Amino acid sequence: MAKHSIAYIYPRSTTFVQKDIRxxxxxxxxxxxxxxxxxxxxxxxxxxxxxFFLLLHxxxxxxxxxxxxxxxxxxxxFARLLGKKMIIIAGGADAVSFPSLxxxxxxxxxxxxxxxxxxxxxxxxxxxxxxxxxxDSEYQQEFGPQGYKHFVKGxxxxxxxxxxxxxxxxxxxxxxxxxxxxxxxxxxxxxxxARRSIKGLDLFLLLARELPTYHFMIVGCxxxxxxxxxxxxAVVEHAQPSELIKLYSRASYYVQLSVSExxxxxxxxxxxxxxxxLVSAVGAMPEIVADTGYVLFEKREDSALELFRQAVxxxxxxxxxxxxxxxxxxxxxxxxxxxxxxxxxxxxxISRK
Numbered sequence: 243m244a245k246h247s248i249a250y251i252y253p254r255s256t257t258f259v260q261k262d263i264r265x266x267x268x269x270x271x272x273x274x275x276x277x278x279x280x281x282x283x284x285x286x287x288x289x290x291x292x293x294f295f296l297l298l299h300x301x302x303x304x305x306x307x308x309x310x311x312x313x314x315x316x317x318x319x320f321a322r323l324l325g326k327k328m329i330i331i332a333g334g335a336d337a338v339s340f341p342s343l344x345x346x347x348x349x350x351x352x353x354x355x356x357x358x359x360x361x362x363x364x365x366x367x368x369x370x371x372x373x374x375x376x377x378d379s380e381y382q383q384e385f386g387p388q389g390y391k392h393f394v395k396g397x398x399x400x401x402x403x404x405x406x407x408x409x410x411x412x413x414x415x416x417x418x419x420x421x422x423x424x425x426x427x428x429x430x431x432x433x434x435x436a437r438r439s440i441k442g443l444d445l446f447l448l449l450a451r452e453l454p455t456y457h458f459m460i461v462g463c464x465x466x467x468x469x470x471x472x473x474x475x476a477v478v479e480h481a482q483p484s485e486l487i488k489l490y491s492r493a494s495y496y497v498q499l500s501v502s503e504x505x506x507x508x509x510x511x512x513x514x515x516x517x518x519x520l521v522s523a524v525g526a527m528p529e530i531v532a533d534t535g536y537v538l539f540e541k542r543e544d545s546a547l548e549l550f551r552q553a554v555x556x557x558x559x560x561x562x563x564x565x566x567x568x569x570x571x572x573x574x575x576x577x578x579x580x581x582x583x584x585x586x587x588x589x590x591x592i593s594r595k
Contacts, residue, residue, distance in 0.1 A: 277313030318363025334504030407580030442499030
Protein backbone atom coordinates (compact mmCIF):
# COMPACT_ATOMS: atom_id res chain seq x y z
CA MET A 243 0.00 0.00 0.00
CA ALA A 244 1.40 3.39 -1.03
CA LYS A 245 2.28 5.82 1.72
CA HIS A 246 0.33 9.05 2.08
CA SER A 247 2.42 12.16 1.53
CA ILE A 248 2.54 14.73 4.31
CA ALA A 249 4.42 18.02 4.61
CA TYR A 250 6.29 18.71 7.84
CA ILE A 251 6.66 22.49 8.11
CA TYR A 252 8.83 24.06 10.78
CA PRO A 253 10.28 27.51 11.59
CA ARG A 254 13.78 26.17 12.27
CA SER A 255 15.48 22.81 12.15
CA THR A 256 16.17 21.26 15.55
CA THR A 257 17.07 17.82 16.83
CA PHE A 258 13.45 17.51 17.99
CA VAL A 259 12.08 18.32 14.52
CA GLN A 260 14.43 15.90 12.77
CA LYS A 261 13.52 13.16 15.24
CA ASP A 262 9.80 13.70 14.57
CA ILE A 263 10.41 13.46 10.82
CA ARG A 264 12.38 10.24 11.31
CA UNK A 265 9.61 8.75 13.45
CA UNK A 266 6.93 9.61 10.87
CA UNK A 267 8.94 8.49 7.85
CA UNK A 268 8.07 4.83 8.42
CA UNK A 269 4.35 5.43 7.91
CA UNK A 270 4.31 8.43 5.54
CA UNK A 271 6.27 10.04 2.75
CA UNK A 272 7.47 13.14 4.61
CA UNK A 273 8.36 16.29 2.67
CA UNK A 274 10.14 18.99 4.69
CA UNK A 275 9.80 22.76 4.54
CA UNK A 276 12.06 24.98 6.65
CA UNK A 277 10.19 28.21 7.33
CA UNK A 278 13.01 29.94 9.19
CA UNK A 279 12.67 33.72 9.55
CA UNK A 280 16.01 35.49 9.88
CA UNK A 281 14.37 38.93 10.09
CA UNK A 282 11.04 40.69 9.68
CA UNK A 283 12.01 41.51 6.08
CA UNK A 284 12.26 37.82 5.24
CA UNK A 285 8.55 37.22 5.97
CA UNK A 286 7.54 38.14 2.42
CA UNK A 287 10.20 35.83 1.00
CA UNK A 288 9.04 33.04 3.32
CA UNK A 289 5.44 33.37 2.13
CA UNK A 290 6.52 33.37 -1.54
CA UNK A 291 8.71 30.28 -1.03
CA UNK A 292 5.96 28.56 0.90
CA UNK A 293 3.30 29.40 -1.70
CA PHE A 294 5.28 27.64 -4.43
CA PHE A 295 6.20 24.76 -2.12
CA LEU A 296 2.52 24.10 -1.44
CA LEU A 297 1.64 24.41 -5.14
CA LEU A 298 4.39 21.99 -6.13
CA HIS A 299 3.31 19.31 -3.63
CA UNK A 300 -0.40 18.79 -4.31
CA UNK A 301 -0.18 15.14 -3.22
CA UNK A 302 0.30 16.09 0.45
CA UNK A 303 -2.78 15.08 2.43
CA UNK A 304 -1.76 16.78 5.67
CA UNK A 305 0.40 19.73 6.60
CA UNK A 306 2.05 19.13 9.98
CA UNK A 307 3.29 22.45 11.38
CA UNK A 308 5.71 22.58 14.26
CA UNK A 309 4.48 25.59 16.25
CA UNK A 310 1.74 28.05 15.34
CA UNK A 311 2.73 31.38 13.79
CA UNK A 312 3.51 33.05 10.48
CA UNK A 313 4.78 29.84 8.86
CA UNK A 314 1.46 28.06 9.59
CA UNK A 315 -0.85 30.64 7.97
CA UNK A 316 -0.49 29.66 4.30
CA UNK A 317 -0.66 25.90 5.02
CA UNK A 318 -3.85 26.58 6.97
CA UNK A 319 -5.38 28.56 4.12
CA PHE A 320 -4.34 25.97 1.51
CA ALA A 321 -5.77 23.19 3.67
CA ARG A 322 -9.13 24.96 4.01
CA LEU A 323 -9.34 25.90 0.31
CA LEU A 324 -8.12 22.62 -1.18
CA GLY A 325 -9.77 20.13 1.16
CA LYS A 326 -6.55 19.11 2.88
CA LYS A 327 -5.81 19.03 6.62
CA MET A 328 -3.43 20.86 8.94
CA ILE A 329 -2.14 19.71 12.34
CA ILE A 330 -0.23 22.12 14.59
CA ILE A 331 2.24 20.76 17.12
CA ALA A 332 2.23 23.41 19.85
CA GLY A 333 5.62 23.46 21.53
CA GLY A 334 5.83 26.30 24.05
CA ALA A 335 6.38 29.88 22.87
CA ASP A 336 3.26 29.66 20.69
CA ALA A 337 1.06 29.20 23.78
CA VAL A 338 2.31 31.89 26.17
CA SER A 339 2.78 35.62 26.75
CA PHE A 340 5.43 37.18 28.99
CA PRO A 341 5.57 40.81 27.75
CA SER A 342 8.08 42.16 30.27
CA LEU A 343 10.45 39.31 29.39
CA UNK A 344 9.96 39.70 25.64
CA UNK A 345 8.85 36.09 25.28
CA UNK A 346 5.83 34.33 23.82
CA UNK A 347 3.95 34.65 20.55
CA UNK A 348 0.96 36.29 22.23
CA UNK A 349 2.92 39.17 23.74
CA UNK A 350 2.51 41.45 20.71
CA UNK A 351 0.85 41.84 17.31
CA UNK A 352 1.03 40.95 14.48
CA UNK A 353 2.64 37.73 15.73
CA UNK A 354 -0.21 37.18 18.23
CA UNK A 355 -2.76 37.58 15.43
CA UNK A 356 -0.87 35.19 13.11
CA UNK A 357 -0.56 32.61 15.89
CA UNK A 358 -4.26 32.81 16.79
CA UNK A 359 -5.35 32.57 13.14
CA UNK A 360 -3.15 29.57 12.44
CA UNK A 361 -4.64 27.78 15.46
CA UNK A 362 -8.13 28.60 14.14
CA UNK A 363 -7.27 27.32 10.65
CA UNK A 364 -5.89 24.02 11.96
CA UNK A 365 -7.94 20.83 11.96
CA UNK A 366 -6.27 19.43 15.06
CA UNK A 367 -3.70 20.62 17.62
CA UNK A 368 -1.15 18.25 19.16
CA UNK A 369 0.60 20.11 22.00
CA UNK A 370 3.57 18.40 23.61
CA UNK A 371 1.90 18.97 26.99
CA UNK A 372 -1.61 19.53 28.36
CA UNK A 373 -0.20 22.61 30.11
CA UNK A 374 0.09 24.39 26.75
CA UNK A 375 -3.67 24.18 26.28
CA UNK A 376 -4.38 26.02 29.53
CA UNK A 377 -2.44 26.47 32.75
CA ASP A 378 -2.78 28.62 35.87
CA SER A 379 0.71 28.50 37.31
CA GLU A 380 1.45 29.90 40.72
CA TYR A 381 5.17 29.96 39.95
CA GLN A 382 5.09 33.53 38.63
CA GLN A 383 1.56 34.79 39.12
CA GLU A 384 2.16 38.30 37.75
CA PHE A 385 1.84 36.98 34.19
CA GLY A 386 -1.59 35.40 34.72
CA PRO A 387 -3.07 32.33 33.01
CA GLN A 388 -1.25 30.84 30.04
CA GLY A 389 -2.08 28.41 27.24
CA TYR A 390 -3.39 28.93 23.71
CA LYS A 391 -7.04 28.45 24.72
CA HIS A 392 -6.67 31.41 27.08
CA PHE A 393 -5.39 33.65 24.28
CA VAL A 394 -7.50 32.34 21.37
CA LYS A 395 -11.01 33.00 22.58
CA GLY A 396 -13.67 30.62 21.33
CA UNK A 397 -11.16 28.20 19.78
CA UNK A 398 -13.06 25.10 18.71
CA UNK A 399 -10.22 23.04 17.23
CA UNK A 400 -9.73 19.76 19.06
CA UNK A 401 -6.51 19.12 20.97
CA UNK A 402 -4.68 15.88 21.71
CA UNK A 403 -1.56 16.18 23.86
CA UNK A 404 1.28 13.95 22.66
CA UNK A 405 4.38 13.96 24.85
CA UNK A 406 7.91 14.00 23.49
CA UNK A 407 9.70 10.67 23.25
CA UNK A 408 13.27 9.63 24.07
CA UNK A 409 15.64 6.77 23.28
CA UNK A 410 16.46 5.23 26.66
CA UNK A 411 19.03 3.02 24.97
CA UNK A 412 21.04 6.06 23.91
CA UNK A 413 20.67 8.28 26.98
CA UNK A 414 22.45 6.03 29.47
CA UNK A 415 24.87 7.12 32.21
CA UNK A 416 28.44 6.15 31.39
CA UNK A 417 29.13 5.57 35.13
CA UNK A 418 32.39 7.49 34.91
CA UNK A 419 31.95 8.94 38.39
CA UNK A 420 29.20 11.21 39.63
CA UNK A 421 30.00 14.33 41.68
CA UNK A 422 27.54 14.47 44.55
CA UNK A 423 27.83 18.27 44.74
CA UNK A 424 27.42 19.13 41.04
CA UNK A 425 24.26 20.89 39.77
CA UNK A 426 23.86 21.16 35.98
CA UNK A 427 21.48 23.09 33.73
CA UNK A 428 21.19 23.43 29.95
CA UNK A 429 20.35 26.91 28.63
CA UNK A 430 20.67 28.27 25.09
CA UNK A 431 20.08 31.74 23.61
CA UNK A 432 20.52 33.59 26.91
CA UNK A 433 22.19 36.73 25.58
CA UNK A 434 19.80 39.05 27.46
CA UNK A 435 18.73 39.32 31.10
CA ALA A 436 15.14 38.57 30.06
CA ARG A 437 16.17 35.33 28.34
CA ARG A 438 18.26 34.35 31.36
CA SER A 439 15.18 34.86 33.54
CA ILE A 440 13.00 32.80 31.19
CA LYS A 441 15.48 29.92 31.48
CA GLY A 442 15.88 30.32 35.24
CA LEU A 443 19.54 31.28 35.15
CA ASP A 444 18.90 34.23 37.47
CA LEU A 445 17.94 31.80 40.26
CA PHE A 446 20.57 29.26 39.25
CA LEU A 447 23.37 31.84 39.60
CA LEU A 448 21.89 33.21 42.83
CA LEU A 449 22.03 29.70 44.29
CA ALA A 450 25.63 29.34 43.13
CA ARG A 451 26.55 32.52 45.00
CA GLU A 452 24.68 31.47 48.12
CA LEU A 453 26.13 27.94 48.10
CA PRO A 454 29.85 28.47 47.38
CA THR A 455 30.91 24.99 48.51
CA TYR A 456 28.84 23.36 45.73
CA HIS A 457 29.62 23.22 42.00
CA PHE A 458 27.34 24.48 39.24
CA MET A 459 27.56 23.98 35.47
CA ILE A 460 25.76 25.73 32.60
CA VAL A 461 25.75 24.01 29.20
CA GLY A 462 24.78 25.58 25.89
CA CYS A 463 25.79 29.24 26.03
CA UNK A 464 28.87 31.45 25.89
CA UNK A 465 30.54 32.55 29.10
CA UNK A 466 30.49 36.12 27.77
CA UNK A 467 26.66 36.03 27.79
CA UNK A 468 26.57 35.58 31.55
CA UNK A 469 28.62 38.46 32.94
CA UNK A 470 30.72 38.03 36.07
CA UNK A 471 30.31 34.51 37.41
CA UNK A 472 30.97 33.02 40.84
CA UNK A 473 34.12 30.88 40.94
CA UNK A 474 32.04 27.72 41.50
CA UNK A 475 30.25 28.04 38.12
CA ALA A 476 31.64 26.31 35.01
CA VAL A 477 30.35 26.96 31.49
CA VAL A 478 30.37 24.54 28.53
CA GLU A 479 29.47 26.43 25.38
CA HIS A 480 28.74 23.54 23.01
CA ALA A 481 28.07 19.87 23.68
CA GLN A 482 27.11 17.18 21.20
CA PRO A 483 24.73 14.46 22.45
CA SER A 484 27.63 12.09 23.24
CA GLU A 485 29.30 14.85 25.26
CA LEU A 486 26.03 15.67 27.02
CA ILE A 487 25.80 12.08 28.24
CA LYS A 488 29.21 12.47 29.89
CA LEU A 489 28.18 15.76 31.52
CA TYR A 490 24.83 14.39 32.73
CA SER A 491 26.70 11.37 34.10
CA ARG A 492 28.97 13.62 36.17
CA ALA A 493 26.17 15.71 37.66
CA SER A 494 24.08 14.56 40.59
CA TYR A 495 21.28 17.05 39.96
CA TYR A 496 19.69 18.56 36.87
CA VAL A 497 18.16 22.02 37.45
CA GLN A 498 15.47 23.67 35.32
CA LEU A 499 13.94 26.70 37.05
CA SER A 500 12.40 28.22 33.91
CA VAL A 501 9.50 30.65 33.85
CA SER A 502 8.13 28.92 30.75
CA GLU A 503 8.59 25.43 29.31
CA UNK A 504 6.59 23.05 27.20
CA UNK A 505 8.15 19.61 27.49
CA UNK A 506 11.90 20.16 28.00
CA UNK A 507 14.17 17.66 26.30
CA UNK A 508 17.24 18.30 28.47
CA UNK A 509 15.28 17.48 31.62
CA UNK A 510 14.22 14.09 30.28
CA UNK A 511 17.65 13.30 28.81
CA UNK A 512 19.33 14.09 32.13
CA UNK A 513 16.84 11.96 34.08
CA UNK A 514 17.57 9.04 31.75
CA UNK A 515 21.24 9.55 32.65
CA UNK A 516 20.44 9.34 36.36
CA UNK A 517 20.30 13.01 37.38
CA UNK A 518 17.88 13.88 40.17
CA UNK A 519 15.70 16.77 38.88
CA LEU A 520 15.01 20.12 40.56
CA VAL A 521 12.46 22.05 38.51
CA SER A 522 9.96 24.90 38.60
CA ALA A 523 6.24 24.17 38.56
CA VAL A 524 5.65 25.23 34.95
CA GLY A 525 4.74 23.38 31.78
CA ALA A 526 4.93 19.62 31.91
CA MET A 527 7.84 19.57 34.37
CA PRO A 528 5.92 18.71 37.57
CA GLU A 529 4.24 15.85 35.70
CA ILE A 530 7.56 14.60 34.28
CA VAL A 531 9.33 14.73 37.64
CA ALA A 532 6.48 13.52 39.90
CA ASP A 533 8.07 11.86 42.97
CA THR A 534 11.54 11.42 41.45
CA GLY A 535 12.90 14.85 42.43
CA TYR A 536 12.04 18.31 43.71
CA VAL A 537 9.60 20.97 42.46
CA LEU A 538 9.75 24.72 43.19
CA PHE A 539 6.18 26.08 43.31
CA GLU A 540 6.91 29.81 43.53
CA LYS A 541 9.70 31.95 42.15
CA ARG A 542 11.20 33.19 45.39
CA GLU A 543 14.86 33.20 46.34
CA ASP A 544 14.25 31.88 49.87
CA SER A 545 12.04 29.09 48.53
CA ALA A 546 14.68 28.10 45.97
CA LEU A 547 17.40 28.01 48.64
CA GLU A 548 15.21 25.91 50.90
CA LEU A 549 14.52 23.44 48.07
CA PHE A 550 18.23 23.10 47.27
CA ARG A 551 19.12 22.56 50.89
CA GLN A 552 16.39 19.93 51.12
CA ALA A 553 17.87 18.13 48.11
CA VAL A 554 21.48 18.13 49.33
CA UNK A 555 20.37 17.27 52.85
CA UNK A 556 18.64 14.17 51.54
CA UNK A 557 21.68 12.53 49.93
CA UNK A 558 20.79 9.11 51.26
CA UNK A 559 17.73 9.10 48.99
CA UNK A 560 19.75 10.06 45.92
CA UNK A 561 20.42 6.53 44.53
CA UNK A 562 16.71 5.65 44.76
CA UNK A 563 15.59 8.93 43.18
CA UNK A 564 18.19 8.60 40.42
CA UNK A 565 16.94 5.12 39.51
CA UNK A 566 13.28 6.24 39.70
CA UNK A 567 13.97 9.28 37.49
CA UNK A 568 15.45 7.11 34.74
CA UNK A 569 12.71 4.50 35.01
CA UNK A 570 9.94 7.10 34.80
CA UNK A 571 11.16 8.65 31.55
CA UNK A 572 12.18 5.30 30.05
CA UNK A 573 8.68 3.92 30.72
CA UNK A 574 6.36 6.87 30.07
CA UNK A 575 8.08 8.97 27.43
CA UNK A 576 9.38 6.70 24.69
CA UNK A 577 9.96 7.37 21.00
CA UNK A 578 7.69 4.43 20.23
CA UNK A 579 4.77 6.01 22.12
CA UNK A 580 5.19 9.35 20.35
CA UNK A 581 5.53 7.67 16.97
CA UNK A 582 2.40 5.58 17.52
CA UNK A 583 0.33 8.53 18.78
CA UNK A 584 1.41 10.93 16.00
CA UNK A 585 0.88 8.31 13.30
CA UNK A 586 -2.59 7.46 14.63
CA UNK A 587 -3.56 11.14 14.83
CA UNK A 588 -2.45 11.88 11.26
CA UNK A 589 -4.29 8.82 9.94
CA UNK A 590 -7.39 9.86 11.88
CA UNK A 591 -7.27 13.41 10.49
CA ILE A 592 -6.80 12.08 6.93
CA SER A 593 -9.84 9.81 7.33
CA ARG A 594 -12.14 12.59 8.53
CA LYS A 595 -14.39 14.24 5.96
